[in-house]
Amino acid sequence: MKLYKVAVSSIKQLPRQHRIALASTSLLVMAALMWQPSQQTYQTPKFQRAERVEIELPHEKVEVLSEQNSEPLGADLDPEDPEFSAPKDALEQKLEQVTDxxxxxxxxxxxxxxxxxxxxxxxxxxxxxxxxxxxxxxxxxxxxxxxxxxxxxxxxxxxxxxxxxxxxxxxxxxxxxxxxxxxEENGVIKPVFLTGRITGSFYNSALAAGLTPNQIQTLVQVLQWRFDFGREVRKGDRFAVSVEREFIDGKAVTKGELKALYYLSDNREIFVMRHSDDQFYDTDGNSLNRALRRIPLAKRYRISSSFNPTRKHPVTRRISPHNGTDFATPIGTPVLAAGDGVVVKASKHRLAGNYVVIKHGREYMTRYLHLHKLLVKVGDRVTMGQRIALSGNTGRSTGPHLHFELIKKNRPVNAMKVPLPQADPVPSNARSKYKQLANSERQKLLAVMPG
Missing domain, CATH: 3.10.450.350 (Nuclear Transport Factor 2; Chain: A,)
Structure with missing residues (x-):
């Protein structure tokens, strides 16, 4: 009671304007405390709290949105996987042992x-x-x-x-x-002729004649479209090879660079020679190559993921290479063979989906992944530009696209940038001179050919 009297006395001592403001404020506060909202005519629905349920998914089913490419960063396709490799014959098994x-x-x-x-x-x-x-x-x-x-x-x-x-x-x-x-070469470059006769395999016969494994591999690749040293050689076939070696004081100090080959198999005659552009041609200056195309599609599509051997996982930061090029193609887009070759794989894989592998001679191989439909089968011979499949979205793929790989000498390379083999002949302004040199070299090799 005493406190109340003190408060009243204090208020009376305030100026008149302050007493009016204080009274107005008190009335507003009391009105707010006494007001209650009217009852609503509807009822808020009641929800039952759901129990937490954990569902364990297999690891391979988990997709990460950041992995927008054909090779999920957590599960890369292994380029050495036999599933995607061509079967090797006896010659290729021998050449595979070449360490350099x-x-x-x-x-x-x-x-x-x-x-x-x-x-x-x-x-x-x-x-x-x-x-x-x-x-x-x-x-x-x-x-x-x-x-x-x-x-x-x-x-x-x-x-x-x-x-x-x-x-x-x-x-x-x-x-x-x-x-x-x-x-620095300080010696004299001289031609050396190596000759031999097939008694078993070409590889062993060439080694016996003095060729190195690397030189044999070069010859096999040079003639991969003209003559198959693994399947077409016959016992009794004869050959002569010219090699340019460096000599110092009469002693050869290098294994030498291959210049030309002359091969006789029954009535079949094969001659090739290296030109100044470091490419090999036949007697008339025609190329021994079969061309390859960079893009296995009828028209250009956006590249959604480029070849990247140093790609890093966004979380682990570990190297997770992307060994091919992804094209953002709608499902059903025709996929074309990048070059002449033989279909060695046409199957289905958990990660790659429907896929095709084509072997182009003995040096190149191409892979086509995540396909919708296959139009070829194993053993089919295809030509450059031939339809081999329809692009799709199969396997572990985050969207419709074509994943395309180019393998050269068993290693993935960037198909969009590396030099590709072309089938152009010796340029016309140099062909006449080349043919004269080729005929002269052929005569030299014929003269040393085993009888």
Missing amino acids: VAHKHKITSGETLGSIFSQYALPISDMYRLIKVNKSIQNLRVGQTIEWSVNDDGQVKEFNIQRSKKITDSYTLVNKGYQFKQV
């Missing part, structure tokens, strides 16, 4: 060391190690030739840059990294 398979590339305008490593899916880490040894490796000129080999782990084992006809920069992988040396 030579890969070649001629520098074109705008190319860098990095772009070349990317085209051929070579380890970028190896490139930086090479640069660390000698920075001049980055100084590439149009027309220069690069040659390399890789070991079983995919590392660059040897790397050579032919700076000129006389000078070659050579890098070799050793225990502590790469070792650099510049090799």
